Amino acid sequence: xxxxxxxxxxxxxxxxxxxxxxxxxxxxxxxxxxxxxxxxxxxxxxxxxxxxxxxxxxxxxxxxxxxxxxxxxxxxxxxxxxxxxxxxxxxxxxxxxxxxxxxxxxxxxxxx
Amino acid sequence: xxxxxxxxxxxxxxxxxxxxxxxxxxxxxxxxxxxxxxxxxxxxxxxxxxxxxxxxxxxxxxxxxxxxxxxxxxxxxxxxxxxxxxxxxxxxxxxxxxxxxxxxxxxxxxxx
Numbered sequence: 001x002x003x004x005x006x007x008x009x010x011x012x013x014x015x016x017x018x019x020x021x022x023x024x025x026x027x028x029x030x031x032x033x034x035x036x037x038x039x040x041x042x043x044x045x046x047x048x049x050x051x052x053x054x055x056x057x058x059x060x061x062x063x064x065x066x067x068x069x070x071x072x073x074x075x076x077x078x079x080x081x082x083x084x085x086x087x088x089x090x091x092x093x094x095x096x097x098x099x100x101x102x103x104x105x106x107x108x109x110x111x112x
Numbered sequence: 113x114x115x116x117x118x119x120x121x122x123x124x125x126x127x128x129x130x131x132x133x134x135x136x137x138x139x140x141x142x143x144x145x146x147x148x149x150x151x152x153x154x155x156x157x158x159x160x161x162x163x164x165x166x167x168x169x170x171x172x173x174x175x176x177x178x179x180x181x182x183x184x185x186x187x188x189x190x191x192x193x194x195x196x197x198x199x200x201x202x203x204x205x206x207x208x209x210x211x212x213x214x215x216x217x218x219x220x221x222x223x224x
Contacts, residue, residue: 006155031210042116042201042214043156056211091155093212100146101205101212103156 002026004104006092012110018080021107025073025094033101034067034077035091043091049075082111114139118202118215125192126223133187133218135176135202143204145169145178145185150199150217159187159200194222 005024013019025032030051035043046065048056051072060067064083069075079086087110093101119134137145144163148156160169165180174189185202202215 004155033212040217042203042216043212044214045211048210089155093156100144100158100161102158103148106155108153 004092004094004102006104006107008107009105010108010110012112013082014112015084016081018078019082019109020076020078021090021092021109023075023077023092023104025075025092026102029094029096029102030072031095032069032075033093033095034075035093037089037091037106039088046077079109082109084111087111114143114204114206114211114213116202116204116213116215118200118218120216120218121199122219122221124221124223127194128191129222131187131189131192131196131220133200133202133220135185135187135215137183137185137202137204139183139204139206139213141206141208142180143206145176146203146205146212147174147176147185147187148201148203148214150201152198156201192220192222194224196220197222 032049034046037043046060047067049069067077089106091106093103095101115138117136146161147159149159150156160171162169162178168177176187199217199219201217
């Protein structure tokens with residue numbers, strides 16, 4: 001069964017450093033999502049891609065976060081500089097356009 | 113805007129007990145409804161879904177029925193197992209904006 005891949009699974013960094021997360025969606029899924037999940041809460045959407053285009057980044061803190069999906073397949077989410085409040089699980093999901101979203105295992109970020 | 117309200121946890125049950133986790137929603141239009149499960153340190157797994165009123169989603173002994181008149185999608189299982197211990201998230205997908213809105217999650221612990 002095809003799955004969404006994410007790496008790394010865990011990342012520990014110091015405040016003010018740069019971090020990057022990678023996501024490879026299920027093959028053929030045009031829509032890709034990045035979510036942030038703070039401990040004890042539900043996921044919140046950061047950015048949504050349709051192929052290589054951003055369709056919603058209204059909740060992305062653009063002063064420090066950036067996301068790209070250059071060839072419309074895999075995607076990278078970057079934080080620079082990281083802040084203590086960025087500690088969270090970062091989840092990637094994909095869907096065949098507007099349908100059920102399938103999630104990857106997530107990247108657990110700890111900022112010290 | 114869209115919102116999902118879940119019963120607060122944590123919920124602790126004995127093995128083989130009957131489970132109900134309540135979920136109600138507020139949305140415009142006719143959303144699809146989902147239950148996702150998250151095991152410790154992992155991403156979200158789709159448990160079941162329903163796309164229209166009176167549909168019943170089912171998987172692994174879990175069931176939920178889309179009740180438009182009460183705007184509810186309660187999760188039930190007749191006999192829980194220790195392996196069901198996890199956090200359960202109710203969510204809705206509004207096709208108007210393709211956004212998945214999550215509840216805050218309910219932590220379930222099953223005691224042998």
